Amino acid sequence: MKKTLATLALIVIANSAYAKRNAEEVLTSGSTPEEIGKQIAIEADDRDFGFGDMEVDLRMVLRNAHGEEIKREQRNKTLEVADKSVGDKSLIIFDNPPDVKGTAFLTFSKILDPDDQWLYLPSLKRVKRISSKNKSGPFVGSEFAYEDISSQEVDKYTYKYVETEACGDMDCFKLERYPAYEHSGYTKQIVWIDTEEFRPIKIDFYDRKSELLKTLTYEGYKQYIGKIWRADKFKMVNHQTGKSTDISWENYRFKVGLKESDFTKASLKRVR
Amino acid sequence: MKKTSLRGEARASTKQSIYESIFSMDHHARIKNRLAMTLSILVSINIPNNSHAGELTGYVALDSRIFFEAPAESRQNMSNIPTLAIEPEYYHVSENYEHTLTFKPFVRIDANDDKRNHWDIRQFDWLYAKDDWELRTGVSKVFWGVTESNHLVDIINQTDSIEDTDGEDKLGQPMIQLGLFKEWGDLRLFYMPYFRERTFPSVEGRLRAATPVEDDLTTYDSEAQRFHPDFAIRYANTFGDWDVGLSHFSGTSREPVFVQRTNADGENVLNPHYDLIDQTSLDLQYTIEGWLWKLEAMTRTGHGRRFGAFTGGVEYTFYQIADTEMDLGVLTEYQFDDRSGQAPATLADNDVFAGLRLTFNDIQDTAILGGVSVDSNTQSTLMFFEAERRVGNNWKAEITGRFFANVKYNDPLAAIEDDVHIQLRIARYF
Numbered sequence: 001m002k003k004t005l006a007t008l009a010l011i012v013i014a015n016s017a018y019a020k021r022n023a024e025e026v027l028t029s030g031s032t033p034e035e036i037g038k039q040i041a042i043e044a045d046d047r048d049f050g051f052g053d054m055e056v057d058l059r060m061v062l063r064n065a066h067g068e069e070i071k072r073e074q075r076n077k078t079l080e081v082a083d084k085s086v087g088d089k090s091l092i093i094f095d096n097p098p099d100v101k102g103t104a105f106l107t108f109s110k111i112l113d114p115d116d117q118w119l120y121l122p123s124l125k126r127v128k129r130i131s132s133k134n135k136s137g138p139f140v141g142s143e144f145a146y147e148d149i150s151s152q153e154v155d156k157y158t159y160k161y162v163e164t165e166a167c168g169d170m171d172c173f174k175l176e177r178y179p180a181y182e183h184s185g186y187t188k189q190i191v192w193i194d195t196e197e198f199r200p201i202k203i204d205f206y207d208r209k210s211e212l213l214k215t216l217t218y219e220g221y222k223q224y225i226g227k228i229w230r231a232d233k234f235k236m237v238n239h240q241t242g243k244s245t246d247i248s249w250e251n252y253r254f255k256v257g258l259k260e261s262d263f264t265k266a267s268l269k270r271v272r
Numbered sequence: 273m274k275k276t277s278l279r280g281e282a283r284a285s286t287k288q289s290i291y292e293s294i295f296s297m298d299h300h301a302r303i304k305n306r307l308a309m310t311l312s313i314l315v316s317i318n319i320p321n322n323s324h325a326g327e328l329t330g331y332v333a334l335d336s337r338i339f340f341e342a343p344a345e346s347r348q349n350m351s352n353i354p355t356l357a358i359e360p361e362y363y364h365v366s367e368n369y370e371h372t373l374t375f376k377p378f379v380r381i382d383a384n385d386d387k388r389n390h391w392d393i394r395q396f397d398w399l400y401a402k403d404d405w406e407l408r409t410g411v412s413k414v415f416w417g418v419t420e421s422n423h424l425v426d427i428i429n430q431t432d433s434i435e436d437t438d439g440e441d442k443l444g445q446p447m448i449q450l451g452l453f454k455e456w457g458d459l460r461l462f463y464m465p466y467f468r469e470r471t472f473p474s475v476e477g478r479l480r481a482a483t484p485v486e487d488d489l490t491t492y493d494s495e496a497q498r499f500h501p502d503f504a505i506r507y508a509n510t511f512g513d514w515d516v517g518l519s520h521f522s523g524t525s526r527e528p529v530f531v532q533r534t535n536a537d538g539e540n541v542l543n544p545h546y547d548l549i550d551q552t553s554l555d556l557q558y559t560i561e562g563w564l565w566k567l568e569a570m571t572r573t574g575h576g577r578r579f580g581a582f583t584g585g586v587e588y589t590f591y592q593i594a595d596t597e598m599d600l601g602v603l604t605e606y607q608f609d610d611r612s613g614q615a616p617a618t619l620a621d622n623d624v625f626a627g628l629r630l631t632f633n634d635i636q637d638t639a640i641l642g643g644v645s646v647d648s649n650t651q652s653t654l655m656f657f658e659a660e661r662r663v664g665n666n667w668k669a670e671i672t673g674r675f676f677a678n679v680k681y682n683d684p685l686a687a688i689e690d691d692v693h694i695q696l697r698i699a700r701y702f
Binding site for chain 2: 062064070071096097098099100101102114116124125126128129130131133134136137138140141142185259261264265266270272
């Protein structure tokens, strides 16, 4: 019993190392819309921090303007890097379509510098370092750009709080954010973040000509390991081409014990 | 002038023979039926591969090579019957991900060339993997290097040159490989107890040397012949934007030298001879913005005097060209090699390569690669293109072509000058 209490106390301490702030506190924590916007992003990031490592399976449905569909399947592994000046490490393993099965994609993300990326081609057994300049290009032919799927770090953007408004049956902060990294395909994004749990609900993407390009909506939020919220479904619609991509996230596994050594060039050759 | 008109006639008769071989000849029809049956059976099977523990994947491909000219020599086959390639892969991983077993055989059914009608075990190995080390035992494949037009550093596996002339197809290599992954970098040690001889077309095959290779006459520096133990060591690491590899190989040269001989039938043939060599090499890539700067360099002893070679160049990618989703990569590389006449002949002695890679970034992963390689001394020119596109979920269509121009009589390309061809491939992945 004593032991249980001690453990419980430890958990409480660990959790309270950072205290959650509510909507009121965040809105009053800055004096300009820019400061408030950034405080919202910081709070959202803080609440998403501490997942340690994660594995998830995902299914993508890619649709063209004529409604033709193609399905893709992959597994993602992510290692959270505690140092906030460095981004997370991630590994994507492609399972389907079968001609790309076993292809793997390793990323060491950075905040403002270009990410380090390697691609493993299983038929040649070749690991290739690739350029990560291509932020705005489509990821595997989908409507998601590389910058949309890369790890979202606070300092990748500057922010501006606009207003608080209803979004479905919740209230959302509406804020604008502007990419601070180079080679983005966007001039601006409008993000709706719910005021209760600080989760992204919707993002509008504006292209280099400042015209509305895409809308991403997040659906089916579930809570994992007692704190981390993850959506079951991402829906991206391209308003200019009529194409769309849905991502279904399945089988989230947190704290599975992934290590630095699972995210190396050598490990690329043995993942599958 | 006369040569040109002869070529014209030859081309006409080749075309006729293609049609004949595909549509009329009896014994070919039988083979064709068998191919078609095999293909349809393989297409209809659908193996469930949901389980991570053990799974079967791979492909079946129908390849059709179309030659535009008659072969250089009358003994070479005029027919171009489509061929079949099968490469299944069985993969099993233990519950704790420590043990992995991979079995990947390869079969090519080719009615045009006896020797190309062949099979190989591309991979049959057991991997024992821990956090910072691994041990791989069995028949395996390893790739080293960074450049695109030439693979100077890649030496572990023998080239399956009968599969294609680009040197990208490799035979499975028996080995024990120990990998150590430390703070200071990755170190791999290789012990290779058995040597694989390079594959060559038969007398009737296309894309062969002017004098056919008779591998029954193969000779070695080593008395142990194929059983000479070969060793290699490689260190690789990443320093920021730099990826570096340093390797040393000691053992049987993967490239043979050829000795002209007369066989039992009194015909001129080439006898492959494999020297014992030592090769030290460096591969380097610097990645910055859209630029990839690449260098491979090596020095080798064992074929007469020591010699050196390098291939170096750059690849730059223009992303989302002209407001489309397409990327255009521009590549250029220079190849230099100062080997003597005692060493195996190389095409890449003083050559400039330039290429374009167009990636569509569409849902079918459409991509086109084209390139040209020009010898600075002789102006002999080799051109190629490769285009591929997925069809539906499980099929892939590919078209490749190889062309030659300005070939001088003394250039190694001269022997295959008449073998300009395109290849169509339709593959079903499972």
